[in-house]
Amino acid sequence: MTVPAADWTNTRLVEECLRGNEQAWNVLVDRYKGLVFSIPIRYGALQQDAADIFQAVCLDLFNELPRLRDAEALQGWLIRVTTHKCYRWKRQQPSLSTEWDDQQVQQVSTEGLPADLMAELEKEQLIRQALAExxxxxxxxxxxxxxxxxxxxxxxxxxxxxxxxxxxxxxxxxxxxxxxxxxxxxxx
Missing domain, CATH: 1.10.10 (Arc Repressor Mutant, subunit A)
Known part of the structure; x- marks a missing residue:
């Protein structure tokens, strides 16, 4: 089995993951863990809640990987999925539940994220990737x-x-x- 490298493209990593390469999965998760984990923290989640959201996103990624149309767009997909999970988490919090209704949660998946937040998250991820190199x-x-x-x-x-x-x-x-x-x- 091929040993993945940190500089592999998302396309190559996804292909290896789909072939069952566990090391490729580890590299893929490691590449995006900072990005995914940072989003719930921005929304006020505590470490444990952020870890739960991270796990849920990883599970979604694992399940959706075979249906992913463009592996190079994975970063944006992860941001959207994580943000959606954060809104749902926030809605379930007793003190915050009245602030978020179903329509607002649905808007996250249909309208996308604010451009400035998306740009900031993408910059942070680019810095993480550069540090890894x-x-x-x-x-x-x-x-x-x-x-x-x-x-x-x-x-x-x-x-x-x-x-x-x-x-x-x-x-x-x-x-x-x-x-x-x-x-x-x-x-x-």
Whole structure:
């Protein structure tokens, strides 16, 4: 069985998934987990609720994969399905149920998402994909410097990556340049 690579297109990953390649499924889920998980969080879901929504979306993806017409449009499909599930989740919340009626939930699937939200989610996903293409050390450094809350000091980053503190700034610059180049190659 072919071992999937992170840089495979969605089309190739979907084809491998349909052939029963479990590793391809893992790569596909890993590629979009940040995107899918971020949407319920934006809608105010707690971690556990977001995880439940994520699981439901993955189940839908698994079931609908054979009927997916355009694998390269998968990202948009995932955004729509996840947003729809978020609206349904929000409607089921006791304190929020009066805010969302059936007509509003139906509008999500028929009208689509606001263009600005769709664009923002697509940008975030593009950044996630670019980060995944970085060498492991660069990815770890960028995550430690920019995604940790609260942000980590150079001393702590150096300790975790087993690097000299004085080299962090230089390596950070190189890693950010690589990230910028990857993003530019993707049209960001």
């Amino acid at each position: 970085l060498p492991a050390r660069c990815r770890q450094m960028i995550e430690l410097l920019f995604f940790e809350q609260p942000p980590l000091a150079y001393d702590e980053v150096a300790r975790r990556l087993r690097l000299a503190k004085g080299s962090i700034g230089f390596i950070r610059g190189r890693c950010l340049k690589r990230l910028k180049d990857i993003l530019e190659s993707k049209g960001f």
